[in-house]
Amino acid sequence: MRQGFPIATKGMVIGILGGSFDPAHAGHAHLAREAIKRFGLDRVWCLVSPGNPLKARQPAPLADRMARARKVLHDPRVIVTDVEAHLGTRYTAQTLEALIALYPGVRFVWLMGADNLIQFDQWDRWRDIIAMVPIGVLARPGSRGPARRAKAAQVFWHSRLPDSAARLLPYAPLPRWSFVNMPMIDMSSTAIRAAGDWRKKP
Numbered sequence: 001m002r003q004g005f006p007i008a009t010k011g012m013v014i015g016i017l018g019g020s021f022d023p024a025h026a027g028h029a030h031l032a033r034e035a036i037k038r039f040g041l042d043r044v045w046c047l048v049s050p051g052n053p054l055k056a057r058q059p060a061p062l063a064d065r066m067a068r069a070r071k072v073l074h075d076p077r078v079i080v081t082d083v084e085a086h087l088g089t090r091y092t093a094q095t096l097e098a099l100i101a102l103y104p105g106v107r108f109v110w111l112m113g114a115d116n117l118i119q120f121d122q123w124d125r126w127r128d129i130i131a132m133v134p135i136g137v138l139a140r141p142g143s144r145g146p147a148r149r150a151k152a153a154q155v156f157w158h159s160r161l162p163d164s165a166a167r168l169l170p171y172a173p174l175p176r177w178s179f180v181n182m183p184m185i186d187m188s189s190t191a192i193r194a195a196g197d198w199r200k201k202p
């Protein structure tokens with residue numbers, strides 16, 4: 001595998017948590033651990049995005065966000081990667097197409113907090129994304145109700161796997177998604193940024 005591309009072997013089940021990670025925090029680490037447990041994943045790849053196409057605000061430099069994410073997400077099963085910068089992709093549909101082609105025999109699951117499901121129908125080619133990989137949605141404070149009423153959830157309601165069957169998500173026929181509840185951590189990058197420049201802190 002080329003430099004900058006995480007290693008995966010055939011048969012592995014990998015959850016992909018895309019995000020700005022501006023900066024990474026305990027909520028991300030918690031989501032990754034819970035996703036491994038609930039969906040029976042071998043690894044979680046945290047894809048530190050060059051920039052969310054829906055966010056006008058320019059994030060902190062990628063290298064700073066990567067360094068902080070590596071500190072916060074220190075778990076041997078969690079890989080922090082800037083693979084989108086190496087692929088040259090910005091939209092999730094493109095990224096997934098590239099990863100699926102590059103890693104034959106690897107099963108990918110796209111992970112997101114419930115807040116992302118609310119605006120998922122605004123993502124580029126969102127219906128293609130749900131046709132490409134199963135989607136695991138994890139509860140986030142304040143977002144559970146609105147996420148259930150989200151357009152994507154409504155349109156694909158019949159494709160929802162119940163929380164109790166979440167371990168089947170990586171293997172279920174597509175389209176398939178699951179919403180799992182978990183003990184929630186009320187943390188956000190927005191709140192950390194509001195408290196000051198996180199790059200100046202140890």
Ligand SMILES: Nc1ncnc2c1ncn2[C@@H]1O[C@H](COP(=O)(O)OP(=O)(O)OP(=O)(O)O)[C@@H](O)[C@H]1O
Nearest residue numbers: 019020021027031112113116140185187188189190
């Ligand atoms: N506390 C949390 N609980 C559950 N999911 C979370 C939590 N924080 C972030 N996530 C999820 O992690 C992914 C990446 O999030 P992101 O990097 O945008 O962090 P954020 O805290 O939401 O940032 P911001 O406040 O800048 O929007 C998203 O799918 C988001 O829903």
Ligand SMILES: O=C(O)c1ccc[n+]([C@@H]2O[C@H](COP(=O)([O-])O)[C@@H](O)[C@H]2O)c1
Nearest residue numbers: 018019020049052054091092093123124
């Ligand atoms: O592809 C899109 O249109 C799209 C629109 C909004 C967000 N995303 C992805 O969703 C992930 C979460 O983004 P963020 O900024 O909310 O952390 C990250 O991987 C983004 O690239 C993707």
